[in-house]
Amino acid sequence: MEAMSVGARLASSVVGPLVKKLFRTDGPGAGLVDRPVRVSSLVSFRGETRTLTDVELRKIAEELVERAALSTGVSERLPSFEKRAVVNAVTHSLCFMEHIDMDDVQAVQLGHLELSRSLRSSNPAATIGLSSDAVLLHAQVVDTACLHILHFFTTRSTFVPRTLVEQSRRIEELSSKIDTLIMRTPSPADGGFEARYASYISTKHGKLTIFGLDLATASAAWPLDAAYLSLEATGTAAGGKMPLTMPAEHVLAGRARVLLRGVAGSGKTTLVQWLAVSAARSDVDEHLLYLHGLVPFVLPMRSLTRAGARLPAPDEFLSAVGCPIAHAQPTGWYDRVLTAGRGLMLIDGIDEMPEGEREEARNWLRDLVGSYPRNHWLVTSRPSAVQENWLAGEKFTELDLAPVSRDDVAAFIKRWHKAAGSADAYGKELLYAVRAKQELDRLATNPLMCALICALHRDRRGYLPDGRKELYDAALSMLLSRRDRERGIYKTGDMRIGETHQVQLIQKLAYWLIRNGRSEMDAKDVVDLLSQALTSMPRVAEQGTAKQIYHHLLVRSGLLIEPVEGTLQFIHRTFQDYLGARAAVESLDFDFLGGNAHLDQWEDVVRMAVAHARPAERTRLLTGLIERGDSSKDTRYRLHLLAAACLDDATELDPEVRTEVQRRAERLIPPRSVDQARALADVGPVVLELLPGPEGLTSDEAYFTVLAAVRIGTDAAIPVLTRFRAAEEKRVRAELALAWARFDTDRYAEEVIADLNEDDCLYFVVSSSRELRTLRRFGGRSYLRITSPLGVEEMRSHCVPDRLVGLCIAADMRCSWDWLDEFPRLVELTLETPLPEVDVSSLKDVPSLRILRVPSTVRTVGDDVLPPTLKIIRTG
Incomplete structure (x- = not known):
């Protein structure tokens, strides 16, 4: 042998x-x-x-x-x-x-x-x-x-x-x-290599580049432990009837295969990094013990399919992503890892492949899962890139990254300013502005936009533009010219390329990527493209060769990066789409934009093109979308909804065109699936006035209508949600209870929570001390689900003793449970803990308790002393 x-x-x-x-x-x-x-x-x-x-x-x-x-x-x-x-x-x-x-x-x-x-x-x-x-x-x-x-x-x-x-x-x-x-x-044959590989993963993915932190003296690299913001993933529980929510880092706990959707900038790639680094560490946090011993394979689809390359076989995974120690992996190592079920397969960005190649990617995934079924699999994508149940045949659970809550936004703003070394006053001022201005509140829905707003607020000393286009314009100005000028970087003899010329050059790169369905391009193609552009830009051409100008743009613009040597990509796909749309408008490529509008990779490009276009050009674009949708049954829904979403970016538009767009959108309401609810939410607040109900809606239509309004997330959605407070369908009311953290605490409580029908043992979700205190003002509730680690004294003070019947703890409280004897009507306790074990012995002192629910993966310590009247039910 x-x-x-x-x-x-x-x-x-x-x-x-x-x-x-x-x-x-x-x-x-x-x-x-x-x-x-x-x-x-x-x-x-x-x-x-x-x-x-x-x-x-x-x-x-x-x-x-x-x-x-x-x-x-x-x-x-x-x-x-x-x-x-x-x-x-x-x-x-x-x-x-x-x-x-x-x-x-x-x-x-x-x-x-x-x-x-x-x-x-x-x-x-x-x-x-x-x-x-x-x-x-x-x-x-x-x-x-x-x-x-x-x-x-x-x-x-x-x-x-x-x-x-x-x-x-x-x-x-x-x-x-x-x-x-x-x-x-790992066997001794693999232990040495796996230790090196774990070190590589921790170094490679252990830091984040946060927008705006490369200003002044701050470092652009933010340690992952400090930067990571725990987001929530949502979906439906078994049977598809009740809304489900969990910390995003636990999506693979108890689930071997997950397809996770999230909009641009929502934190999908950051989550992938977090899981990879957590698995690579020898001192895994006890909340993430399910990752212990797993070997992470981080597979960004934009890199795997670079320059049209075929998707790699398992033995090529490391070399395909440019891992410098790929050559050192022991013979057959990948097969031993994957056959033993030790692989943590993190496949990031299905949406960053051309739409025509995604079926090939699905077949590739099917072959991998079929060959190595015992591993953990996470696949990420933008919502519209793949259809609902895209991987249902492979038993993937489909979840969505939820927009950040108001508390998450506040936490991010505080962390950003601390990392940037900014005065507390700036952070407090910005937090007030975001809460006071509805337009900013609507934009601050994901980590990327929060970072963008933080950077601009500090750079402009408190002044912030209102709309999305204006925010991106200001960000480009800050990145391309103001920061170098204000930091005094330029010296005599340095290459100086003005902001306008930089935008002209970079947007050509962006448009090439979009037209070719790519997120990365070879440096050789970049130099060739710049050489062609420089023939009509003599003032820039005289400052250096195309290669020198490329290096200048890479180092100074703040928009471009080289993930591996000789390959270029934008710091974030959003900037690529924004500049590509600008290039398309300047080239008058409206028919080309309309012809590709049904492809999900072009959705943001089309929306941003409408923002860049002049009034007559907007009319041409939107009319084209309407007419093409009218004549195509297959793409009608997508095109008409995209036209409706563009209204939010059309600052000036012919009223007749606006009316026609809204008329088409009305025909697509109410939504009848999760995909349709997502698509409607992407349209923005303008769709709120079109949402019907609850009269005349089926139970499914009512649920998906509420889901769409919740995902829009601004306080303008509250009047719509108020209409569904008395809905008979429990999952509709459960979604309303779950959504509290996304809205103004007091207003949502007064208009929705206060009169929300409690029938069918509806659990009211509490994610902060303020919400718990607010509930007490309304007399408390019989069933509570606590999702943040509140103190025992807070629980004792603000839960109403003669009201509480069922309590679910979905947070790490780490306490003895004997204090629950103060609630004489409490009969059900659910402990949704990620910990491997929980001590329940103190529940012997809670005589009213009859049911204890714990996950099947959690070990209960001390249940031998519990009275026979208390039944333990294993869940999940």
Whole structure:
């Protein structure tokens, strides 16, 4: 058998049988043991009845070291004397088990890595003078041995106390988790490479480029831990009848396959980075334990399909994304990882592929999932890029990234100003402006727009334009000229290209990308395109060659980046679409724009083209969309809704054209699916006055109408939502209760929450202390779902004792639950925790409680002391 094959099988076929020789075999009557056993009494190489001699113990160590050395590739690099020294060190480490002052249960609870560290530290002199390869080999052998030692303990009949039911169940769960750890532990053949790869992932994806933080003395790279804003993902619960919400970073907890939709700038790529870095870390947060041991593969579709390249096979994943250590991956490594179900497949940006190539991408995904079904899969896309149920055949759950709540916007503004080193006054002033001005409030719906607003507010010393086009114009001005001029970067002899000329050059690059359906282009194509443009721009051409001007734009514009050497892309797709639309209008390509308007990649381009166009040109564009939609049954819905969405950007338009656009939109209302609700929300506030109901609507139409109004998100939607307060359909009212955090707390409470029908055990969602206090003003509610970590005193003070019947805690409160005895009518408690275990023993002091719901993946500690009247129900 070749070395790599041995390495792949070392953990299961070699270590397990060898470990068993280190311990005594259970004799007759072992099953009657009802207490833990000392580790020192289990070993087979001590005492008068020892069954393993010192020579045999050393032979076990020799075999482990030799196999590990072969499988890790260090065998040829280690001289024989160092191998002997490693064997000595491993032998001494294993011998120390006879001196361990703990029992087998304590050892299992300690964990294999801590046990390994304890054994290795027992003889620190054993590795003195050894090379780094030898020290690493010693650690890997002992780590792997300890994992199997603990697994051996959990499978012994004496380990399970037959008379202790609760302890038996806990031991069974521990055994299952150790089995999972064994499955997720790389073989020694792969451990060294995976450590390097994890370091690469943490470095590559551990920082974010936040718009505006490259100004003044602030760094453009923001540490991911400081920058990450926990967003929410929404969908429908099993059966598709009730709205569902969860932290976005938990979308793969309990779900193996997810298709996540989100608008441009909503944080999809940031979430991908967060998951990748969290999986790569050895100290995974206990809320993200489901990521432990997984190997992240970050696969941005724009990079995979660069220059029309075919989609890669698994062995090409690393090289396809430019990973510099791709060449070092052990032979067959990817297959071992994916076959074992250890892959975290993060496929980002299906929408960044040309629409005609997405079917090929779906087939590629189907083949991958079919070949390696046991892995975790996350696929991201803009909402309109793929149809509903696009991957339903592969059992993907479809979720949406929700717009940021008002509290999230406030948190982002505070973090941005702290990172930028700005005075608190700027942040407070901006926060007030966003809440006071409806137009700004509507724009601040995702991290990109929040960062854009923060940067412009500081750069313009408090002045902010109102509309989206004006915001982008101001951002371009700030990036292309003002920041360098105000920072005093220019020196005598420097290349100076004015803002107008920079825009002309960069928008040609943007339009080329759009016309070719790409998000990246080769540097050679950039230079060729600039060379053509410079023939008509002599004042710029005389300052340098096309290559020099390209370098100047890359370094100074703030709009362009090179993700890998020799490849260009825009800092964000939104700027590409904005400048590409400007180029299309200047080229009078209105028929070309209209001819591509049915393609999702052109939607934002068309909307921005309407904003750039003059009144007569807007008329031409919108009339074309209407007429083309009228004549095409397949694209009618998309084109007519796109025309309606453009009204928000049409500052001046022929009234007759506006009327015709609105008339077409009315025919598409009410929405009858999630996709239609999303599309209507994209139209903006103008659609609110067209939304009907609840009279005359089916239950589905009522739900999707509410969903559309909620997603629009401005306070202008509140009067529409108010009409549905008494709806009979529970999921409609559940969506209204869930949406509170997206609107002004007091106004929404008074107009919607106060009179929301509570029938059918409707849970009211509370995401802040202010909302909880507001509910108390209205007499409290019978069913509450708490989604933020409120303090126990707040809960006791603001929940109404004689009103509360059902309580759901969907946040990490980490408290004892005995305080719930102050609520005499409380009969149901639901704990939606991402933690692996929760102590419920204190619930014995809550006599009214009859039902406790916990996720099936969470271990309950102390449920053996709960009264028989309390029933535990496992969910999910």
